[in-house]
Amino acid sequence: MRQVGQETLDRARAGDAHAFRELVGPYQHELQVHCYRILGSLTDAEDMLQETLLAAWRGLDGYAGRASLRAWLYRIATNRCLNAIRDAGRRIPAEPTPPFTPTEPSRRTEVTWLQPAPDDPADQYHAKENFALAFVAALQRLPPRQAAVLVLRDVLDFPAGDVAEMLDTSVTAVKGALQRARAQLRQTVEPAPPAPRERELAQRFADAFSAGDVAGVVELLTDDGWLAMPPAPHEYVGHADVWAFLTMFRQWRGDRRFRLVPTRANTHPAFGCYLTESGGTTGYPAGILVLEPCGDRIRTVTWFLEAALFARFGLPAEVSAC
Template sequence: MTETALDRARAGDEPAFRELTEPHRSELRLHCYRILGSLDDAEDLVQETMAAAWKGIAGFEGRASMRTWLYRIATNRCLNAKRDAARRAPVASPAPYRVPEANGRNEVTWLQPYPDTLLQRIADGAPGPEARYVGREAVELAFITGLQMLPPRQAAALVLRDVLGFPSAEVADMIGTGETALKGVLQRARASLDKHRAGEAPPPPGSDIDRDLSRRFAAAFCAGDIDGVVELLTDDAWLSMPPTPETYRGLEAIVEFLHAGAAWRGGHVVRLVPTRANGQPAFGYYLAENNRTPAHSAGLVVLTLSGDRIRAVERFLSPGPLHHYRLEETLDAAH
């Protein structure tokens, strides 16, 4: 940040303001996503953050860095959004076929995946030296889901301190508390998050196990080979379709759900196009009437891997803009 650019921005120069703030846009979007669990909401909140920063730049005294100042604004905008009674989870359309009764319920129905292409655009995402959760671990779906289960201020404190590594004094100031109180907030948040996250560590992205599980799942799923899909799952695996609240936990429940879907699908063709989200294997999900007709997007499937098996299959009906995943809305018959 140059003093000249800041002086120009304070004087109302929009290009100078963008020069100061645009380098932080991608990491602010990820920050808002972690707290809100929704890519759509994160996009909106970053816009609000930039609008508020532009409005307040004349009073910015530079006591903290531009990055810290923007994070303070973004965090408070996110906390306000979480408290807003008007904020509602997306309404799920009923399934086009009779689904079996679920044996679990998803409390985080607003969750959306986060495209790996957007993770790659973060220029300076290196956390501070005291961060507890780093790299892939801090973007996995299980981690993001766990954050949504926390009270908003606990989630914000944990992300700022344990993911981004901001100093305790700055975090306390950002969320409006004292450093002593912050310690208690973080202790409770860490304990709750650790209870939510379980399972073996996933294989490294792009490893032989990662690629093999993805390939075998896609082949079995597209072929309607339910036994082949189940063979890849852990005994405690689950299947869900956010924003619907129903969750199918355990192999028996998943098999029943897959059979119901296969019966409805009939002669329709399923196509899965590989991509990645939240550092995990993912697929664009497409349906076609037959092999000679175009296939239309019907969501995004994300796999959570555990050791050499799949622990969760989540099909997101509203994953956000497909171009972020380098996917098309429609595939021609020759795809």
């Protein structure tokens, strides 16, 4: 555990911004990942990180040193996230208006604020089991305090007493919330078996999707595979419904061409999706596709429709589709 230097702490309390950055700098990234898990949105996580740092700067005199600086910062970040959820009532993005009439979805989701996060395989805070898109999405369906307890206890391994102090509650309440959250998570998140040929599977998907080969895409899905498109609430489950949607989409697409640029998101293979104008050769952002492999097939295709995500993934604003 990193120790706080008293001299550095004293300088920060005296208003030395450089000393403050020295104190909190090692924790900024993991705090942002923490906020992302609870909020499910990169945009909101960035906002909450800044609010956390500002609150820490203003409240540094109140840090008595009984808990580690890391735990103190997590307390601030967690409560800022919970306050944001409560105050905003889960800010729901506006549902996009599709350029064609889509087929009737199998179901609709309320979790439309979900965003993917760029993947860094070397990042210790992006461990596969607690950074996967399905896990982050499942957290959004838990009561917020249960989600916070689950992350603090099972992901970050804070002791129950520390979590109780962070949330101004009792250890008994923490244990109860954790038990309920674990039970709910077991019902909604099914661990996927390893995909030893993940890269080949992703390439086969990219080839079929780019070519408008609906049968080829559907063939790669598990029997219960599904397609989601945040921030649209539509979800298509099963081969027949995914087939119907992609067929209508292919008809709307016409002679325009796709190019998929590989990236990674939430430990999964992903693609920046670019679409040309009719007769054109330059592709423009058309969303980010994130695949969840399951053995030798794909369980979920999540097509995030926000063009603003491209910059976060370091993807270009346009590509040649030739």
